Amino acid sequence: xxxxxxxxxxxxxxxxxxxxxxxxxxxxxxxxxxxxxxxxxxxxxxxxxxxxxxxxxxxxxxxxxxxxxxxxxxxxxxxxxxxxxxxxxxxxxxxxxxxxxxxxxxxxxxxxxxxxxxxxxxxxxxxxxxxxxxxxxxxxxxxxxxxxxxxxxxxxxxxxxxxxxxxxxxxxxxxxxxxxxxxxxxxxxxxxxxxxxxxxxxxxxxxxxxxxxxxxxxxxxxxxxxxxxxxxxxxxxxxxxxxxxxxxxxxxxxxxxxxxxxxxxxxxxxxxxxxxxxxxxxxxxxxxxxxxxxxxxxxxxxxxxxxxxxxxxxxxxxxxxxxxxxxxxxxxxx
Amino acid sequence: xxxxxxxxxxxxxxxxxxxxxxxxxxxxxxxxxxxxxxxxxxxxxxxxxxxxxxxxxxxxxxxxxxxxxxxxxxxxxxxxxxxxxxxxxxxxxxxxxxxxxxxxxxxxxxxxxxxxxxxxxxxxxxxxxxxxxxxxxxxxxxxxxxxxxxxxxxxxxxxxxxxxxxxxxxxxxxxxxxxxxxxxxxxxxxxxxxxxxxxxxxxxxxxxxxxxxxxxxxxxxxxxxxxxxxxxxxxxxxxxxxxxxxxxxxxxxxxxxxxxxxxxxxxxxxxxxxxxxxxxxxxxxxxxxxxxxxxxxxxxxxxxxxxxxxxxxxxxxxxxxxxxxxxxxxxxxxxxxxxxxxxxxxxxxxxxxxxxxxxxxxxxxxxxxxxxxxxxxxxxxxxxxxxxxxxxxxxxxxxxxxxxxxxxxxxxxxxxxxxxxxxxxxxxxxxxxxxxxxxxxxxxxxxxxxxxxxxxxxxxxxxxxxxxxxxxxxxxxxxxxxxxxxxxxxxxxx
Numbered sequence: 084x085x086x087x088x089x090x091x092x093x094x095x096x097x098x099x100x101x102x103x104x105x106x107x108x109x110x111x112x113x114x115x116x117x118x119x120x121x122x123x124x125x126x127x128x129x130x131x132x133x134x135x136x137x138x139x140x141x142x143x144x145x146x147x148x149x150x151x152x153x154x155x156x157x158x159x160x161x162x163x164x165x166x167x168x169x170x171x172x173x174x175x176x177x178x179x180x181x182x183x184x185x186x187x188x189x190x191x192x193x194x195x196x197x198x199x200x201x202x203x204x205x206x207x208x209x210x211x212x213x214x215x216x217x218x219x220x221x222x223x224x225x226x227x228x229x230x231x232x233x234x235x236x237x238x239x240x241x242x243x244x245x246x247x248x249x250x251x252x253x254x255x256x257x258x259x260x261x262x263x264x265x266x267x268x269x270x271x272x273x274x275x276x277x278x279x280x281x282x283x284x285x286x287x288x289x290x291x292x293x294x295x296x297x298x299x300x301x302x303x304x305x306x307x308x309x310x311x312x313x314x315x316x317x318x319x320x321x322x323x324x325x326x327x328x329x330x331x332x333x334x335x336x337x338x339x340x341x342x343x344x345x346x347x348x349x350x351x352x353x354x355x356x357x358x359x360x361x362x363x364x365x366x367x368x369x370x371x372x373x374x375x376x377x378x379x380x381x382x383x384x385x386x387x388x389x390x391x392x393x394x395x396x397x398x399x400x401x402x403x404x405x406x407x408x409x410x411x412x413x414x415x416x417x
Numbered sequence: 418x419x420x421x422x423x424x425x426x427x428x429x430x431x432x433x434x435x436x437x438x439x440x441x442x443x444x445x446x447x448x449x450x451x452x453x454x455x456x457x458x459x460x461x462x463x464x465x466x467x468x469x470x471x472x473x474x475x476x477x478x479x480x481x482x483x484x485x486x487x488x489x490x491x492x493x494x495x496x497x498x499x500x501x502x503x504x505x506x507x508x509x510x511x512x513x514x515x516x517x518x519x520x521x522x523x524x525x526x527x528x529x530x531x532x533x534x535x536x537x538x539x540x541x542x543x544x545x546x547x548x549x550x551x552x553x554x555x556x557x558x559x560x561x562x563x564x565x566x567x568x569x570x571x572x573x574x575x576x577x578x579x580x581x582x583x584x585x586x587x588x589x590x591x592x593x594x595x596x597x598x599x600x601x602x603x604x605x606x607x608x609x610x611x612x613x614x615x616x617x618x619x620x621x622x623x624x625x626x627x628x629x630x631x632x633x634x635x636x637x638x639x640x641x642x643x644x645x646x647x648x649x650x651x652x653x654x655x656x657x658x659x660x661x662x663x664x665x666x667x668x669x670x671x672x673x674x675x676x677x678x679x680x681x682x683x684x685x686x687x688x689x690x691x692x693x694x695x696x697x698x699x700x701x702x703x704x705x706x707x708x709x710x711x712x713x714x715x716x717x718x719x720x721x722x723x724x725x726x727x728x729x730x731x732x733x734x735x736x737x738x739x740x741x742x743x744x745x746x747x748x749x750x751x752x753x754x755x756x757x758x759x760x761x762x763x764x765x766x767x768x769x770x771x772x773x774x775x776x777x778x779x780x781x782x783x784x785x786x787x788x789x790x791x792x793x794x795x796x797x798x799x800x801x802x803x804x805x806x807x808x809x810x811x812x813x814x815x816x817x818x819x820x821x822x823x824x825x826x827x828x829x830x831x832x833x834x835x836x837x838x839x840x841x842x843x844x845x846x847x848x849x850x851x852x853x854x855x856x857x858x859x860x861x862x863x864x865x866x867x868x869x870x871x872x873x874x875x876x877x878x879x880x881x882x883x884x885x886x887x888x889x890x891x892x893x894x895x896x897x898x899x900x901x902x903x904x905x906x907x908x909x910x911x
């Protein structure tokens with residue numbers, strides 16, 4: 084009996100976010116006939132690509148007990164540099180690589196401030212956010228860079244009918260899933276976020292792992308920068324303001340625990356899609372855009388409350404089951 | 418001693434989904450006496466205490482105070498009935514002052530709601546003077562020792578007119594001398610007619626201090642009578658439900674060549690001139706009072722804290738230990754004294770906790786070998802008799818003893834040559850203690866070396882081949898097995 088109870092609990096816990104997503108799909112398609120069309124769904128996914136990629140970066144950082152408030156600004160900086168390099172050289176590859184390079188450098192500086200000077204991630208990345216935004220504006224003198232030519236292929240092109248941003252999203256999802264589930268680094272990140280001192284005492288190279296996770300975040304932010312600028316067909320030094328919050332929201336709604344040590348790739352993907360679908364259906368049904376903001380905020384609050392409640396319930400039940408089990412085992416050994 | 422009954426617990430039952438936690442619990446606590454509760458972890462003591470303190474509601478049964486039936490709905494109500502709880506993990510605000518902590522939640526205010534700091538200072542000074550505590554009211558609590566904070570908690574309870582004080586493992590992190598101070602305080606409280614419910618795994622203390630003993634096992638009371646009518650062996654047998662014939666499963670095994678040599682280890686302001694060695698097949702103990710620097714030496718040796726100077730040799734070769742990674746590479750591992758802080762990763766599964774130090778064993782060729790991990794962890798869990806509902810259960814939901822065994826399994830997977838155990842049996846029950854001793858013996862028989870830091874002299878004397886004694890950051894004595902006595906150790910330790 085207790086095993087089935089445990090199992091049921093676990094299944095519910097594991098898949099509840101997907102059940103929410105499916106329910107949302109059903110409700111949305113009932114509300115508006117246009118929702119479940121191929122065009123609309125592809126459109127949703129394309130719009131979600133940048134946000135979800137950023138959300139993965141935030142997720143792996145939150146799992147490790149940190150976060151990145153500089154994602155939006157670094158995205159803008161690496162995006163405008165990428166765009167202007169493309170305009171100067173005409174090389175898509177060089178433009179793509181410079182975006183990643185710039186974002187990685189910014190993130191390694193973040194990691195350096197955090198590991199070597201013990202700066203709280205909140206403050207360190209907040210500082211980086213201001214610096215990166217300033218650098219982007221300085222470099223472009225505050226002007227948007229227009230007429231990107233073939234650069235738009237990243238955000239608007241497709242391969243075999245699949246939009247390129249969606250291909251990026253799928254590949255990155257697979258890689259992040261693999262990283263968290265099937266690598267030693269993944270295990271280390273969960274351990275560091277779960278209890279950093281214990282991770283150190285277990286022989287994990289915590290500082291190195293923090294550099295690595297920020298580097299991965301940098302790669303993700305750089306790619307997001309290219310996709311963003313190419314989708315809007317302009318180098319916007321003032322673009323993507325607040326995108327780190329979108330990423331954080333998706334990760335949290337997807338079950339990533341802000342106290343660290345807990346979170347999954349699929350959960351974050353679902354979280355991102357829940358918010359994306361919500362945005363989409365509110366647009367389709369003509370909900371006022373200010374009301375949309377209020378609804379989104381309410382959803383974050385609900386997700387966090389739900390997360391905390393289910394966690395406290397689960398632990399207390401498990402302790403009791405375990406005590407009982409121990410008793411039975413004791414009886415058996417007697 | 419009074420025969421008057423202060424607290425009567427009658428027929429208390431409590432079930433949780435699928436679990437009967439307490440079954441028909443009956444016992445009485447007399448006025449002005451110390452009533453000890455003994456039992457292994459999970460026997461139901463803490464569930465019962467939570468019911469008495471109003472945290473849980475019983476399914477059936479009745480609690481009487483002064484023979485009047487009472488309903489206790491929450492801890493505030495419990496306090497109004499004169500029930501106070503001194504938890505094992507003390508609750509206090511380290512950054513606040515002594516006076517603020519003492520009156521936390523009931524600061525004296527004037528009629529405008531402003532805190533009356535003068536009255537607060539006066540009342541606090543009176544308390545500190547009455548109790549003979551040499552502290553300033555405005556001193557931050559983090560500057561006090563654990564034992565003094567505990568004493569403050571007790572004073573706080575008494576100042577709240579508590580007549581029943583529950584103490585959960587009060588001596589688990591204080592020194593021998595402080596224990597005596599605590600016992601003096603308890604004697605004074607008894608004289609004032611306060612009843613104490615005393616929960617402890619340390620049976621020698623229980624027998625020293627208790628007037629009555631109630632033994633719990635598997636959610637029932639197996640026996641409850643005057644302490645005079647019990648022997649220690651009887652209580653142990655009742656607790657575990659079987660006879661443990663030998664408390665310390667020590668076996669003599671051949672001692673080989675020296676494996677670890679530590680020369681003149683020095684850490685500025687913490688310890689000095691630390692020179693010792695450990696041989697193959699040897700169990701070496703480190704005795705001393707809390708604060709003698711034993712834990713600090715081990716932490717530095719293991720690479721958690723830096724050293725100022727000194728040499729460490731393993732197998733005769735000098736090695737540089739700058740991080741835990743270095744000592745693991747040299748097959749030296751350490752179980753920390755503070756399980757929650759340096760041991761477990763609470764939100765992760767028992768399996769992940771067990772494999773976290775051997776990631777390289779399971780991650781090679783570019784991917785994770787989940788099956789190997791599962792097999793290896795299960796094997797060591799079986800060896801250590803870890804009791805867990807599943808490998809995916811989060812470690813925070815296991816009992817202290819089982820958490821400790823998971824952490825030991827984590828190190829065993831690495832097949833270490835040198836195992837450092839810092840207070841390995843603190844806060845674990847009799848059964849788990851025995852498993853840990855057995856593991857130590859097993860290691861020694863395999864020709865490995867064990868270093869055990871412990872504040873419990875009987876276990877050091879029972880398990881070790883050699884004991885170093887530390888005092889004030891230095892090694893002050895070294896004793897061979899045939900010279901072990903508590904008196905000799907204490908002489909070097911003070």
